[in-house]
Amino acid sequence: MxxxxxxxxxxxxxxxxxxxxxxxxxxxxxxxxxxxxxxxxxxxxxxxxxxxxxxxxxxxxxxxxxxxxxxxxxxxxxxxxxxxxxxxxxxxxxxxxxxxxxxxxxxxxxxxxxxxxxxxxxxxxxxxxxxxxxxxxxxxxxxxxxxxxxxxxxxxxxxxxxxxxxxxxxxxxxxxxxxxxxxxDVRTGSIERNTNETKIKIALNLDGTGKSNINTGLAFFDHMLDQIARHGHLDLEINVIGDLEVDEHHTIEDTAIALGEVFASTLGNKLGIERYGFSLPMDDCLAQVAIDFGGRNWLVWEAEFKREMIGKMPTEMFFHFFKSFTDGAKCNLNIKAEGSNEHHKIEAIFKAFAKAIKMAVKRDVEKMILPSTKGML
CATH class of the missing domain: 3.40.50.1000 (HAD superfamily/HAD-like)
Known part of the structure; x- marks a missing residue:
């Protein structure tokens, strides 16, 4: 056509x-x-x-x-x-x-x-x-x-x-x-993922301005996903109906999988992208997130949390969220964080994650080439 x-x-x-x-x-x-x-x-x-x-x-x-x-x-x-x-x-x-x-x-x-x-x-x-x-x-x-x-x-x-x-x-x-x-072009994509446990709709604009409309049923999770949009300068709509009467696991895991998949599809041929990308401080915390949209999934996680819950989100699910994202997006993530305030620590991770995405998906219009010696990503 x-x-x-x-x-x-x-x-x-x-x-x-x-x-x-x-x-x-x-x-x-x-x-x-x-x-x-x-x-x-x-x-x-x-x-x-x-x-x-x-x-x-x-x-x-x-x-x-x-x-x-x-x-x-x-x-x-x-x-x-x-x-x-x-x-x-x-x-x-x-x-x-x-x-x-x-x-x-x-x-x-x-x-x-x-x-x-x-x-x-x-x-x-x-x-x-x-x-x-x-x-x-x-x-x-x-x-x-x-x-x-x-x-x-x-x-x-x-x-x-x-x-x-x-x-x-x-x-x-x-x-x-x-x-x-x-x-x-403007890189936009969407996904609808329905299972017996969750019903998820996500719309993504990689070249947006930081707008978000997020509702997962978990207020703290919404707050973290909002960081991705605002600090990544991308537009993100996420609507999730999950089996929260069971627990939070399926909602967080399936959202991460779907979000990763829509990133993978929206990046398309990846021509001209920087591919790699951030560390930032937040009060007592320092978070470092390195990402590679290279087509292979892997997660290195060096962050410990002493509290069981932050808001209504189990801290054990932080690792699981990023692992599921790497599986869906087929990307590498290396995440490290240190600090004493647990809320600050995870928020710093999400903000650094957003900045890493912003760096990695940025394109050079004068050099629309694939950032790989292999000839494919």
């Missing part, structure tokens, strides 16, 4: 003048960095490049074709000279008031893409208007919003934008940023 970049023209590839008509060469100004980075997108990434643009009244007295085509053809030839070819060019000529099925955000011009040949869920619409983002929503795709020329001042537009926030995958007017975003 082919992924597509549906790219607007005016305000996205070229600057849009105040009268919104590029009907002369004097008005033509290409967007900064567009040639360099759209060329890299074309040559390095597996997208079909498509132009889709609304040109109000094209072919009428308001906008004669003799004014449009010389400039447009020059634009296309200039991109072609830089190795950038548009597989298709879709131009709608209707006026905004007409609300024609062919006019963005409607999809009348794009019916061929609603087929098994195209992966619309992993395709993008790039444009400078909210109608472009609405088009992305109507296609079942994501939007990249170039906001230079969009007036967001009115209440109506502000409300519309808020309803489209979940469609906007990136907001930037810098083609270098757009290229790096498309090259690395």
């Amino acid at each position: 082919k992924r597509v970049l549906f790219i607007d023209r005016d305000g996205t590839l070229i600057k849009e003048p105040a009268d919104e008509q590029i009907d002369s060469f004097e008005k033509l100004e290409f967007y900064p960095k567009v040639f360099q980075y759209l060329s890299k997108i074309t040559n390095e990434l597996d997208f079909e490049i498509v132009m889709i643009t609304n040109q109000d009244g094209l072919g009428t007295n308001v906008y004669p074709e003799t004014n449009f085509w010389p400039v447009h053809n020059f634009i296309i030839k200039t991109f072609e000279s830089e190795g950038i070819s548009f597989k298709e060019q879709f131009i709608d000529r209707t006026f905004a008031k007409d609300n024609a099925p062919t006019r963005k955000p409607n999809t009348g011009l794009l019916t061929k893409y609603f087929s098994s040949n195209y992966d619309l869920a992993n395709s993008f619409v790039i444009g400078d208007r909210l109608t472009d983002i609405e088009l992305a929503k109507n296609l079942g795709s994501k939007g990249i919003f170039i906001n230079d020329n969009t007036n967001l001042g009115t209440d109506e537009i502000t409300v519309k934008r808020e309803t489209l926030n979940n469609v906007i995958a990136l907001e930037s007017n810098d083609w270098e940023v757009i290229y790096k975003f498309l090259k690395t």
Whole structure:
């Protein structure tokens, strides 16, 4: 299945003048960095490049074709000279008031893409208007919003934008940023694991901002899992229904297994990741966590706890949590901690664990290579 970049023209590839008509060469100004980075997108990434643009009244007295085509053809030839070819060019000529099925955000011009040949869920619409983002929503795709020329001042537009926030995958007017975003993708994954003992749902965004929504039925366990999200700068949703009437064991163990598995699947091909990664102090404690997402599971654990329980979480389950995580994630973990306060000690371990993950999953967009001499992880 082919992924597509549906790219607007005016305000996205070229600057849009105040009268919104590029009907002369004097008005033509290409967007900064567009040639360099759209060329890299074309040559390095597996997208079909498509132009889709609304040109109000094209072919009428308001906008004669003799004014449009010389400039447009020059634009296309200039991109072609830089190795950038548009597989298709879709131009709608209707006026905004007409609300024609062919006019963005409607999809009348794009019916061929609603087929098994195209992966619309992993395709993008790039444009400078909210109608472009609405088009992305109507296609079942994501939007990249170039906001230079969009007036967001009115209440109506502000409300519309808020309803489209979940469609906007990136907001930037810098083609270098757009290229790096498309090259690395946002790494998200989810898992649902149901047994006779637990029912678990987890959603993970490795490139998040530290948001979490966690409910396992064990408040202290929730608090520790929240550390992974906040200090690892990843977004994490975990919902667990476990047999707590028996004890805490199955809930903690199965959550760790599922969390490890979703990390393994979300990391994908692991291209460009740092792979390794932390030690940190917390009051009287010092915790060291070293991790390797190398494809093999192993745990070294050097931490002792004198209390049987912290909150409603047995301290014997700390080791078991990290062992189960390594099994699911197929990673190495080396954990050491010392200190006198048991709460501080385990919290320091979870925070160091989060920092280790943050370091290890970080990617270098300029060096998207596998960090292994074996050729596979």
